[in-house]
Amino acid sequence: MAATIREIAEKTGVSITTISQILNGKGERFSDLTREKVLKTAKEMSYKPNFFAKNMIVSHTNTIGMIVPEVTDPFFSQMVKGAEDYLNKEGYMIMLCNSSNDKEREDLYVEELLHRAVDGLIIASPNILLSGVIKRMEEKRSPYILLDRQRNPRLEGNIAIDDFKGGYMATEHLIELGHTRIGIIISDTSFYNVHERYEGYLACMKEYKLTVKDNWIVSGDQTMKGGYIASQKLLQENITAIFATNDLMAMGTYRAALEKNLSIPNNLSVIGFDDIELSEYMTPPLTTIRQPIYGIGEIAAELLLKNLQNPTEKLENRLLDISLIKRSSTKTIDNK
Amino acid sequence: MAATIREIAEKTGVSITTISQILNGKGERFSDLTREKVLKTAKEMSYKPNFFAKNMIVSHTNTIGMIVPEVTDPFFSQMVKGAEDYLNKEGYMIMLCNSSNDKEREDLYVEELLHRAVDGLIIASPNILLSGVIKRMEEKRSPYILLDRQRNPRLEGNIAIDDFKGGYMATEHLIELGHTRIGIIISDTSFYNVHERYEGYLACMKEYKLTVKDNWIVSGDQTMKGGYIASQKLLQENITAIFATNDLMAMGTYRAALEKNLSIPNNLSVIGFDDIELSEYMTPPLTTIRQPIYGIGEIAAELLLKNLQNPTEKLENRLLDISLIKRSSTKTIDNK
Incomplete structure (x- = not known):
């Protein structure tokens, strides 16, 4: 030895x-x-x-700590992958921690990672961080990137997409296909900038002078199960299309439609948001708004390493592109 | 400060x-x-x-290192969740690392985690570990649990399911529904004990005196895409049913069937293996062989903590139950 x-x-x-x-x-x-x-x-x-x-x-450990709300969510595992591939190429490894959306656990993990002298942190969080967290990182002079839909105030290092625009685009696609009675599945926890997507939906409906009934807006967990339960409620309403504010929830919609013997897209059009890998494998393949999930992870890693090399230089803000991916889950309305 | x-x-x-x-x-x-x-x-x-x-x-860090082949695979993220929930309850946190199925990276991560004085390691690996890895853990007196389908020889701490039996059960289910021309999708990397599942298929076909043609055995990556490509080949054959040796590959089969305008289960029966959460949300919901994925993570954590507390005591071996979950992707054969 x-x-x-x-x-x-x-x-x-x-x-x-x-x-x-x-x-x-x-x-x-x-x-x-x-x-x-x-x-x-x-x-x-x-x-x-x-x-x-x-x-x-010595001060460098070549390790980056990364905290995500839920590693079982393909959205986040894809984001981790993007960060990891970038960091591995640059000679860094990732220590990954799962906060389960919990503020206290986030706090604990930040502390533990700092104790283990990671060189920097990438924190994907649906929360306004507990007050001690950012203070602690700054005391340790540990650079960090937040993927938090700008919930925590700062002027630099924002990596964002235009969720409002995405919500508007999704809704407009359905309207252009002839749909007027369009339900939406939103969420409480709102990590995915769901509120902005919802605002985009409302603005678009208003723009086209379409009514939105209260019962057409249903909230659920951002999981397949959450989408399933929410769409069971929506399908009791007289709607012809659903905008699920993430792809996992759209997947749940498929199950609810199947159980009511509704065919997607013949009796019901469904559009999602994110374009996780799963979406093109769904039956039928899901129409969705694509955001560069893997790319978000990559850019977070890139900005963090830049900050490590030039701690005094201000971090850029990045606004990433989104696009409508037309597949087979949306269709011109047949029967009103 | x-x-x-x-x-x-x-x-x-x-x-x-x-x-x-x-x-x-x-x-x-x-x-x-x-x-x-x-x-x-x-x-x-x-x-x-x-x-x-x-x-x-002091010697305890209350941290467990966990290495998995691929965190974007829902099978592994579910397993991580099981381990994490158990460890969190016991006051431990997880540092998660992604080996991307790569031996060298596995080795590197083991070294890094040991340097960071984790109390123990859970390593899910498709590989025979590089010779230094186990030696290194033993030198550091770091307890470890391998989830490696017993590829690395040892007498204790084996957590296993009977994959041969599972493969046999899946095949027998299809035969009992009247199918005789049954294709199988296997894999090169074989983390999921795919070889044993394949042997179970062969044994069952033989038991029922059914022919297996060479072209009915197709290999692919253990992903949705891998299953998609493999089943495109299979669907050129005169078969009525597919046994995909994991659920992700079964998901790929759905896409290939859709593109050929084949209805599952009316024109094609599909059975998977694992019962990841996705399976019950597929359209139609997937018939599969369930193994307790979350439970495997939990038990790995449990055995590891036992070993930490009583380093001299021998670890148990555990053989976990599997079962046939009948959903809607398999059906009595209509048309031969």
Whole structure:
């Protein structure tokens, strides 16, 4: 087994602190004799630096902490993948933590990651962070990127899409196909900028002078199950189309339609939001608003590394493109 | 900002090592006077332990490292969830790493996690680990649980399902519905014990005296896309049913069937394996062999913590139940 610094100290009679500094290339202030003795002994004893000891002296760990609300959500696992691929190429690894949308757990994970001396943090959060979190990162001078739909005030490093526009586009697509009675599935937790998407829907309906009934707006968890339950309610209404504010919820809509013997798109048009990989494999393939999920992860990683290299330089803001992906779940209205 | 040990050392004139040991409750061998002085000064200067310094002395970090082949695969994110929920309840956090099925990266992550003094490791791997990996964990006396379909030889801590039986059950279900021309989608990487499932299929076909043509066995990536491409090939054959050896690949089969205007289950029966959450939301809902994916994560966590508490005690082996979940993607054969 490899020797420890302590063992080298015993053998050479040099103090642990001195050895540690010499082995970490910070030993300029010690004599050549001491330096040589320590390095030679370390080599003879096949010393391998202990990570913790090393980190007390050198500051880089080449590790980025990443916290996401829910790793089982394909949206976030795709985002993680984008960040990870970018970081791996640059020689960094990711320590990933799952907050389960919980503020306290977010806080705990930030603390733990900082204790483990990650070089920086990417935090995807649906929350206004607990007051201590940002303070703690700033005290540790740890750069961070927030993917939080700008809930936490800041002037730089915003990575965003225009959710309002996306909501408007989705609704307009349905209207152009002849639909006028359009339900929407929104969400409480609103990580996906759902509120903005909802506002886009309302604005578009208004623009086209279409009525929106209260019962056409249903809220649910941002999961397949949430979409399923919400659309069961919607399908009791006299609607011909559903805008699900994320793709997972759209998937749930398919199940509810099937159980009512409604064919998508013949009896019901459905449009989603996100364009997760799943969407093109659904039966029928889902029409949706695409946002560059993988790209968001990549850009978060890119900005973070920039910030690491130039801590004083201001981070850019990035507004990413969205687009309508027409597949087979939406159709010109047959029967009113 | 909170004081460091170094600052306390400067103020008290006591050495860093001594202070560190006192602050970590290991200072019995120092005088009461020294201990008191250090503790009082630390309090006055609002000292907060630095994680790295602390870990040089105390051994527990309450962190478990977990490595999975692919976090975007719902099978693994579900498994992570099971482990995480169990560990969180017990006061542990997870550091998650993604190996992308790559041996070298697995090795690197094990090394990095050990450097960060995780208390133990859960490694889900499709690989025979590089020779250094297990040696390294044993040198560090770091307990670990492998979820590797027993590819790495060991006598304890095996968490398994009977994949052969599962493959047999899936095939028998199709045969009982009247199918005789049954294709199978297997995989190269074979994390999901695919080979055993394939052997179960072969044994069942033989038992029922049914022919298996070479072209009825197609290999693909264990993804939706992999299943899609593989089933495009299969659907050129004169078959009436497909056994996809995981649910994601079954999802790909739906797309290929749709593109050929084949209705599942009227023209084609499909059975999957795993029962990921997605399966019951597919159109039609997927018949599959359920294995307790979340439970595998939970049990891995449970065994690991047992091992942490009683390092000398032998770990149990666990064989978990599987079952046939009949949904709507399989049907009595209509037309031969």
